[in-house]
Amino acid sequence: MNINENTIFNFILFIGGGIICLVLFIKIGNWLRAKRLRKRFSKSRQAEKEAEKILRKNGYAIIDAQKSKSLLITIGDKIHRYLVRIDYLVRKRGKVFVVEVKSGEKIPYITNRETRRQMLEYYLAYQPCGILLLNMKNKSISEVKFQFGNTMRQKVIKLVYFLAGAIFSLVLYYLLQGGWR
Numbered sequence: 001m002n003i004n005e006n007t008i009f010n011f012i013l014f015i016g017g018g019i020i021c022l023v024l025f026i027k028i029g030n031w032l033r034a035k036r037l038r039k040r041f042s043k044s045r046q047a048e049k050e051a052e053k054i055l056r057k058n059g060y061a062i063i064d065a066q067k068s069k070s071l072l073i074t075i076g077d078k079i080h081r082y083l084v085r086i087d088y089l090v091r092k093r094g095k096v097f098v099v100e101v102k103s104g105e106k107i108p109y110i111t112n113r114e115t116r117r118q119m120l121e122y123y124l125a126y127q128p129c130g131i132l133l134l135n136m137k138n139k140s141i142s143e144v145k146f147q148f149g150n151t152m153r154q155k156v157i158k159l160v161y162f163l164a165g166a167i168f169s170l171v172l173y174y175l176l177q178g179g180w181r
Contacts (some may be wrong), residue, residue, distance in 0.1 A: 011175055045137040047103035048087060054139055055099065060090040060132075084125045087134075095129035097143075098122045103136040110144055119144050 005084035048065075055062060068085045100119065109135065110116055119131050123146055131144040 046069045051101045060092045064089040097130045097132045098126050098128045101134045
């Protein structure tokens, strides 16, 4: 088989051109992704600045912004640590609320699975008086409330309080009737 210099040159040119195109494709793709992320983060930052104004206008005092809390999960014998970060922690009339600011098209609604799970995670992690969903699309604040069924522990606590109140009432009645003389 006779390979001449022209064939080797064409092969090197072909491989070199392919490598250059691949590198350009990757670099341009990374640049476009970074540009989209910068635009998204810029939009988020603007929305959160506007959110502070909306919260203050509606009587909420901002306690903290971008607050993180470390949580632990145990799976089997292994303990895993992770962070939960909220947009705002606010107070109004002595009640503390976690605020989640949403500025996307689909995300701001509690019917969205990801939003609902996020709100539940905040509720369990911070145990606030309530969760506020601030929809930047229509500039509205909605309080999110989770309705949990009574657990057995909650039922026992209610029964104990009821029995304690009943016993207290009987003792008070007995004392008012002239008992223990």
